[in-house]
Each structure stands twice: as structure tokens, then as C-alpha cells.
Amino acid sequence: LLIWTEVSWIPNKHYSGIYGLMKLVLTKTLPPDLQKVIVLDTDITFATDIAELWAVFHKFKGQQVLGLVENQSDWYLGNLWKNHRPWPALERGFNTGVILLLLDRLRKLRWEQMWRLTAERELMSMLSTSLADQDIFNAVIKQNPFLVHQLPCFWNVQLSDHTRSEKCYKDVSDLKVIHWNSPKKLRVKNKHVEFFRNLYLTFLEYDGNLLRRELFGCPSETDHNSENVCGTILIYSLYPSQLHV
Secondary structure, eight states: OHHHHHHTTSOBOSTTGGGGGGGGGHHHHSOTTOOEEEEEOTTEEESSOHHHHHGGGGGOOTTOOEEEEEOSSSGGGTOSSTTOOOOOOSTTOEEEEEEEEEHHHHHHTTHHHHHHHHHHHHHHHHOSBSSTHHHHHHHHHHHOGGGEEEEOGGGSEEOOTTOOGGGGOSSGGGOSEEEOOSTTGGGOOOTTHHHHHHHHHHHHTOOGGGGTSOTTOOOSSOOHHHHHHHHHHHHHHHOGGGOOO
16 A cells, blocks of 8 residues: 555556556565566567576666667657657657666665656646656656666567557567557557467467376376477477477
């Protein structure tokens, strides 16, 4: 309840409501001995091992404490419609669907005070947030660009209504994270949406029991060659169109 009140004072027009602001208080809600964390929106689909993303922490330099992908729409450029007035951002701004947070450094920088003062100042003219925590993160970054380590765009391929994400990749096999950040979710328009939808539904329908039963007559003994063959059969049976051997 106390954590709720940390952000409940912020007017937010985003459909996520108050929950869309909770990322701002992770330095306070997570254990104080936790040094770093990957924060993901619930509409994220991974197409790779998340350990690859965790390894990016080693690339942070200087005072970088936030790992973010650039926003892939023109939202923060303010040209989507007449009189569109977004929150301040550094050029296109950054999308907060995937965030690498160095919690220990953020605490030393007095992150809570930093974002709160920024939000209070901007709300005097903006009156509310449109994109929840993302607006406040971007306003802070606008004033403190040294905080950001920019991630390659394939770590957050955004399928929003005005996305330019197709410029991010040449082939869908290049993608690592798909972000369904349109209110339309699986009904969003994109030339590769069928591939993205099938990938999501494949993970959604995974049944752990398949991995516990010998569906394909795989030997129970430790036979590495047999295990590899049976594993390939299992993957192919679940997702044949995406297996390349």
C-alpha cells in the first residue's frame, strides 16, 4: 500500500493505469542488496536466451545506469497529429518495455528524488502522463543523457500503431525481443505480424508435460547423441516452420 502511494499522485492517461508507473519505484521495492535487474513489460515475447541480454550489463560505462532501446515511433517528436504535445525526450526518446537497471548505482544517484522532482516540474504544464513511466523516464534522460546505455533496436522491436520498427531489421531471424506495445496487441498491423503471432502462440501453448514423457521413444539412459536427435524431433514437431538444420 505504501509503494502504491509513491506514484498514485501522478495523473496517468495510459491504459495501464497506476501499474504503468510502478517501474519508477523499483529501487525502493526491490531488496537493497539487489544490484541489477532486467525489467520487462508483460507484452514482451523473447526470441532468444535472456542471458544474452543480461550480458549487456558488462557494456555499461561511466555513469550509465539504464539500458534502453530507442523509441521506434515519432511520438516524442510531436508530429503525429496537429497540436500533439508529448513530454520532453532526447530526440525520439526511449521505450521502457525493456529496461536494464543498475539498481545500486541508481540508489547512489538518489533516483527517487531525481524522477520525482522531474515529474513534479513537468506535470505543472503537462498535467498528466500519456505513456505512464515512459514519459517520466524520458524527461529525466532529457536532462541527464549520460544515464543511458542505448541498446540495439532488436532488443525491443516495438509493434505500436505508428512504429518504424521495420527499419530495425532485415530479416525476422535477427529479432531478439518482440514488444506488443499497441493496445491492439495481436491484432496490430505489421507485414510480419503472422510470424510474430505464431511465435507468441507457440510459447503460450508450450506444455511442460511434453518434456516429461517419452513421446518419441527417446531412450531414458544418458546417450547424448540420442538425446540431441530426440530433442530436435520435439522442437520440430512443435514449431516445424522455424527450425533450420
